[in-house]
Amino acid sequence: MINRRSIITFAALGAVSALAIMAGGTITVHAANKELKIGFVGVTSGAAAAWGTSNVRSMQTRAAWINETGGVKIGDETYDIKIVTFDDQKDPKRAIAGMEKMAQEGIHYVVGPNVDDGAAAVRPVAESKGIIYFPYAFPKELYTPPASNAVLGMIANYQSAPAIYKYLMENRGVKKVAFVAANESDPLSQRDGGVAAAKALGLEVVAATDVYQNDTRDFTPVLTPIVLQKPDLLVLSGVAPGNAPLLIRAARELGYEGLISTETAQDAKVLEEGAGELANGFISVGGASTPEIASDTMKEFVDRYTKMFGEYNDESNTKVYALEYIIETLKANPAAIDNVEGFKKTIDTFSAPNPYLKGDAKLTYVGMTSFGQKRQLSVPMVVTEYRDGKFETLFVAQVD
Numbered sequence: 001m002i003n004r005r006s007i008i009t010f011a012a013l014g015a016v017s018a019l020a021i022m023a024g025g026t027i028t029v030h031a032a033n034k035e036l037k038i039g040f041v042g043v044t045s046g047a048a049a050a051w052g053t054s055n056v057r058s059m060q061t062r063a064a065w066i067n068e069t070g071g072v073k074i075g076d077e078t079y080d081i082k083i084v085t086f087d088d089q090k091d092p093k094r095a096i097a098g099m100e101k102m103a104q105e106g107i108h109y110v111v112g113p114n115v116d117d118g119a120a121a122v123r124p125v126a127e128s129k130g131i132i133y134f135p136y137a138f139p140k141e142l143y144t145p146p147a148s149n150a151v152l153g154m155i156a157n158y159q160s161a162p163a164i165y166k167y168l169m170e171n172r173g174v175k176k177v178a179f180v181a182a183n184e185s186d187p188l189s190q191r192d193g194g195v196a197a198a199k200a201l202g203l204e205v206v207a208a209t210d211v212y213q214n215d216t217r218d219f220t221p222v223l224t225p226i227v228l229q230k231p232d233l234l235v236l237s238g239v240a241p242g243n244a245p246l247l248i249r250a251a252r253e254l255g256y257e258g259l260i261s262t263e264t265a266q267d268a269k270v271l272e273e274g275a276g277e278l279a280n281g282f283i284s285v286g287g288a289s290t291p292e293i294a295s296d297t298m299k300e301f302v303d304r305y306t307k308m309f310g311e312y313n314d315e316s317n318t319k320v321y322a323l324e325y326i327i328e329t330l331k332a333n334p335a336a337i338d339n340v341e342g343f344k345k346t347i348d349t350f351s352a353p354n355p356y357l358k359g360d361a362k363l364t365y366v367g368m369t370s371f372g373q374k375r376q377l378s379v380p381m382v383v384t385e386y387r388d389g390k391f392e393t394l395f396v397a398q399v400d
Contacts, residue, residue: 033070033071033078033079033080034077034078035080035082036072036074036079036080036082036330036337037082037105037107038063038082038083038084038107038109038110038111038323038326039085039086039102039105039110039111040052040055040056040059040084040085040086040110040111040112041086041095041098041099041102041110041111041112041122041133042055042056042086042087042088042095042111042112042113042114042136043087043088043089043090043113043114043118044056044085045087045089046089046090046240046242047214047241047243048114048115048240048241048242049242050241050266050267050270050313050315051114051115051136051240051241051264051265052087052112053313054265054315054316054319055111055112055114055136055319055322056083057308057309057319058305058316058319058322059083059111059319059322060083061304061305061308061309061316061320062081062301062320062324063081063082063083063323064304064308066080066081066327067080067081072327072331074327074330074331074334075335076334081323081327084102084107086098086101086102088113090114090118091118092117092118092120092121093121095112095113095117095118095119095121095122096121096122096125098113099122099125099126099131099133100125100129102129102131103125103129103130103131107131108130108131108132108337108338108340109131109132109133109134109326110126110131110132110133111133111134111153111322111323112133112134112135112136113133113135113136114135114136114137115136115137115186116137116138116139116185116189117184117185117186118135119133119135119136119139120137120139120142123142123147123150126149127147127149130340131149132149132150132326132340132343132344133149133151134150134151134152134153134322134325134326134377135150135152136152137152137186138152138156138157138158138186138189138190138193139189140158140370140371143367143370143371143373143375143376144371144372144373144375145372145373147375148344148375149340150375151347151376151377152367152371152375152377153318153319153321153322153379154265154318154377154379155285155381155399156370156376157190157194157237157238157263158193158196158370159370159399160263160285160381161193161194161197161198162200162201163381163383163395163397164261164263164283164285165177165194165197165198165201165203165233167395168232168233168259168261168283169203172232172259173232174203174232174233174259175203175232176203176205176229176230176231176232176233177198177203177204177205177206177231177232177233177234178205178206178207178210178226178229178231178233178235179191179195179205179208179234179235179237180207180210180211180212180222180223180226180234180235180236180237181210181212182214182238182239182240183212183213183214184214184238186238187237187238188211188238189238190237190238190264191208191235191237191238194237194263195208206229206230206231207225207231210222210225210226214240214243216243216246217246218250219246219251220250220253222250223247223250223251223254224254227251227254227255227256230258231258232258232259233258233259233261234251234258234260234261235262235263236248236260236261236262237262238262238263238264239262239264239266241264241265241266241267241270242270244262244266244270244271244274244275244279245270245273245274245275246274247260248260248271248274248278248279248282249275252275252278259283260281260282260283261282261283261284262282262283262284263284264284264285265284265285265286265287265314265315266282266284266286266315266386267314267315268313268314268386268389268390268391269313271386272389280386280387280388281385281386281387282385282386283383283384283385283386284383284391285381285382285383285384286314286315286317286318286382286383286384286391286393287313287314287316287317287318287319288317288318288321288356288382289317289356289380289382290382290396291393292393293357293358293380294317294357294358295356295357295358297355298317298320298355298356298357301320301356302317314391317356317382318379320356321356321363321379322377324355324356325363325365325377328350328352328363329343329346329347329350331352332346333345347365347374347375348374350364350365351364357380362378363378365377365378366378366399367399369400370399376399378398378399380396380397380398381398381399382396383395383396
């Protein structure tokens with residue numbers, strides 16, 4: 001007896017057979033791509049959320065683009081990219097939990113964390129579980145021997161600070177500089193590096209010990225004694241994007257007329273909403289691209305990101321690079337998919353076309369001068385000046 005389910009089955013098989021005959025009499029079944037998981041462990045909530053959100057959105061935009069166009073061929077296999085994310089809430093303990101989660105899922109390549117404490121905290125897990133991670137954090141001990149599993153994903157403050165201060169000395173007449181930082185290890189470390197760079201350049205440092213708690217909302221008491229020193233440049237060391245407009249507004253309302261800068265990336269929308277035109281002239285390290293050097297691929301990335309999330313963060317011009325470097329390095333050594341030691345060996349000689357810059361720019365690893373080994377992504381150092389809701393390029397440099 002033939003029941004209804006059998007009829008449906010036969011009908012489906014008949015449809016397949018008909019299609020096969022139309023296609024030449026054979027049935028071709030396309031195997032699904034394999035899945036390559038790439039992790040993210042970093043901050044996507046709180047005052048510093050913009051840093052990690054930029055990471056995640058950049059990775060998701062690029063992964064969706066790759067998957068849409070058929071995946072990526074690594075060796076003899078083709079992979080779809082899956083991004084696995086974990087919000088560490090800027091908490092080192094949660095960062096450790098996030099990295100352990102990545103290890104449990106068999107993930108060998110992780111982007112993040114975004115701050116010094118988190119990046120340092122996850123090092124034992126990364127080294128013991130065979131994970132290469134790409135922090136946006138600056139402690140040199142993460143990238144110098146014997147450490148070898150961390151790769152710096154951006155320009156460090158001790159690389160950008162001397163370039164920014166020198167530019168402002170030569171082009172804006174800066175002679176006196178003051179520093180203020182949150183009372184946390186990450187911004188304090190950046191402050192100390194900035195002070196050292198300023199003194200090395202011959203600048204007069206008029207304030208170097210003023211701090212605030214990260215949850216401060218009224219910065220007037222903190223900034224009043226600094227503004228009285230009348231510095232030409234006020235450096236907001238390691239400032240979180242959520243705090244930057246509050247500090248800028250407080251300084252301007254106290255009558256400060258000098259320059260304000262930071263070595264951390266910022267969010268133009270947050271600055272516009274929190275400080276408006278008072279933020280005009282604010283100098284920061286921007287994303288690793290400008291309209292003058294952006295390729296058509298970069299322009300398409302920005303367009304896809306904007307359509308996917310309804311807005312764009314200039315910092316993603318830098319954050320787009322981590323996933324690209326991971327994939328291209330694996331393409332150069334397919335065995336490294338499950339062997340991070342192979343990935344490390346490939347780093348030293350790796351080179352591939354840079355899809356995000358015009359001309360013949362290359363993706364390479366750098367860091368020999370700063371770390372004694374190649375443990376840094378080569379991305380342009382783009383220094384920007386905020387003006388009327390957007391960042392304008394001040395100058396572009398490179399590190400080795």
